[in-house]
Amino acid sequence: MNYSDSERLTTVLKKMGYKPGKDFSDADLIILNTCSVKQKADERIYGLGEIFIPLKLKNPKLKIGITGCMIRENTGIRGQSKEKILRQMSTIDFTFRIRDLMQLPDILRELHHVKGADEVKDMMNYFHIDPTITNIAQVFIPIMSGCNNFCAYCIVPYARGREESRSMKEILDEVEKVAKRGAKEVNLVGQNVNTYKPSDADKKSSETPFTQLLRKIDAVKGIDRVRFYTVHPKDMTDDVINLYGELRTMVPHIHIPVQAGSNSVLKRMNRLYKVEKFKELVAKMRKRIPHMSISTDIIVGFCSETEEEFMESLNLIKDEKIDLVYVSKYSERPGTLAQKEMKDDVPFKVKKDRFERITAVMKQVSHEYNQQFLGKKVQILVERVERGYASGKIPEYKMARFKSKDKKLIGQYVTIKVDKAMEWCLDGEVV
Numbered sequence: 001m002n003y004s005d006s007e008r009l010t011t012v013l014k015k016m017g018y019k020p021g022k023d024f025s026d027a028d029l030i031i032l033n034t035c036s037v038k039q040k041a042d043e044r045i046y047g048l049g050e051i052f053i054p055l056k057l058k059n060p061k062l063k064i065g066i067t068g069c070m071i072r073e074n075t076g077i078r079g080q081s082k083e084k085i086l087r088q089m090s091t092i093d094f095t096f097r098i099r100d101l102m103q104l105p106d107i108l109r110e111l112h113h114v115k116g117a118d119e120v121k122d123m124m125n126y127f128h129i130d131p132t133i134t135n136i137a138q139v140f141i142p143i144m145s146g147c148n149n150f151c152a153y154c155i156v157p158y159a160r161g162r163e164e165s166r167s168m169k170e171i172l173d174e175v176e177k178v179a180k181r182g183a184k185e186v187n188l189v190g191q192n193v194n195t196y197k198p199s200d201a202d203k204k205s206s207e208t209p210f211t212q213l214l215r216k217i218d219a220v221k222g223i224d225r226v227r228f229y230t231v232h233p234k235d236m237t238d239d240v241i242n243l244y245g246e247l248r249t250m251v252p253h254i255h256i257p258v259q260a261g262s263n264s265v266l267k268r269m270n271r272l273y274k275v276e277k278f279k280e281l282v283a284k285m286r287k288r289i290p291h292m293s294i295s296t297d298i299i300v301g302f303c304s305e306t307e308e309e310f311m312e313s314l315n316l317i318k319d320e321k322i323d324l325v326y327v328s329k330y331s332e333r334p335g336t337l338a339q340k341e342m343k344d345d346v347p348f349k350v351k352k353d354r355f356e357r358i359t360a361v362m363k364q365v366s367h368e369y370n371q372q373f374l375g376k377k378v379q380i381l382v383e384r385v386e387r388g389y390a391s392g393k394i395p396e397y398k399m400a401r402f403k404s405k406d407k408k409l410i411g412q413y414v415t416i417k418v419d420k421a422m423e424w425c426l427d428g429e430v431v
């Protein structure tokens with residue numbers, strides 16, 4: 001989501017005549033697009049306060065702004081905006097909520113940083129801003145923003161507000177546009193893509209709007225792979241599952257965040273499903289695509305998590321053969337239900353130990369999963385070329401690489417024969 005926000009922010013700045021600088025010391029304008037899902041992300045931003053003092057002394061023209069999830073309340077220059085962060089970071093000149101991105105030109109004008117902003121007047125709404133695609137092999141398209149679920153640990157509904165769906169037409173226009181520019185894969189992003197509810201969905205259809213959207217994207221020439229982040233287990237429907245094996249663009253990988261393998265923890269987290277539901281979804285998907293790669297998110301050390309409860313998460317990963325897990329140590333976030341009503345009482349040492357144990361199991365599962373590709377041909381969509389290797393993902397979301405220094409391959413398909421299958425990567429030679 002933040003990656004995609006930054007691409008829209010770049011467009012606005014470019015239209016106003018700004019050009020990218022090499023680093024902070026080379027800049028007249030710095031905008032920090034922040035994340036606040038975990039405390040560490042907040043701390044990283046506060047840590048920058050010190051670095052900005054000498055930069056401002058050296059360059060009096062330098063203006064610094066903050067946007068993203070840390071900015072919840074309002075948009076404006078210092079003095080107008082009431083964000084707490086302004087009290088802690090004296091070097092910040094302005095803040096804006098990312099959904100107020102269209103107001104950025106006015107703010108900069110007020111700060112006498114630019115003369116005018118006529119070129120950006122036509123941008124009525126955040127979603128209308130054309131993104132500046134940074135990598136044609138990694139295109140992220142927001143389909144909705146905000147969230148209506150209040151998982152006990154999560155700051156997103158407070159930081160990004162309630163769910164707002166983008167129109168299907170607008171999304172399709174963007175998909176078609178990027179396809180014409182050469183994109184082969186699109187990543188649809190939203191906090192809970194299953195509850196996507198645009199005003200222009202076919203209300204008479206028996207299928208959910210998200211399924212309708214996937215069908216429409218499947219018809220776009222040039223797009224071969226569609227990925228989406230993220231589905232919520234409680235809202236995942238059979239009509240989406242039934243698209244696997246039917247639509248050519250549905251890749252054999254899905255990311256379904258389960259968060260915990262224990263029903264008591266899921267209840268405390270206010271996730272509103274039981275672990276049996278997650279297992280049922282995994283079984284249904286593997287029935288349609290037996291080698292389906294499934295990834296998930298797990299939080300370890302959530303309020304009062306016992307060793308037994310943790311073991312249920314660990315065993316879930318092992319038993320359901322989840323080949324990629326984004327593990328997070330629980331981090332208390334201000335204003336959330338967990339912060340107000342529960343205790344962050346699992347010691348950091350225990351969280352760290354659980355983090356390492358889940359990671360070790362995941363490595364094992366992933367290594368085993370990857371063996372199926374040994375000696376086989378796989379199709380890579382090249383994302384980057386560095387240190388003598390070209391690399392990118394295969395449809396199953398595994399990284400694969402081959403020796404090359406040819407940057408022109410970025411965004412292109414290359415087929416390799418796999419001769420080494422490691423935990424995180426497949427190696428091979430071009431065929």
Ligand code: SAM
Nearest residue numbers: 037153154191230257297298328329330331333
């Ligand atoms: N909407 C997605 C879902 O329902 O699972 C998750 C989006 S959340 C922004 C991304 C991930 O960050 C979560 O899946 C969770 O594992 C992690 N996360 C969120 N809040 C957290 C917290 N307070 N401490 C640790 N990890 C957290």
Ligand code: SF4
Nearest residue numbers: 147149151154156191
């Ligand atoms: Fe956060 Fe839950 Fe919403 Fe996901 S569904 S963004 S975890 S509140």
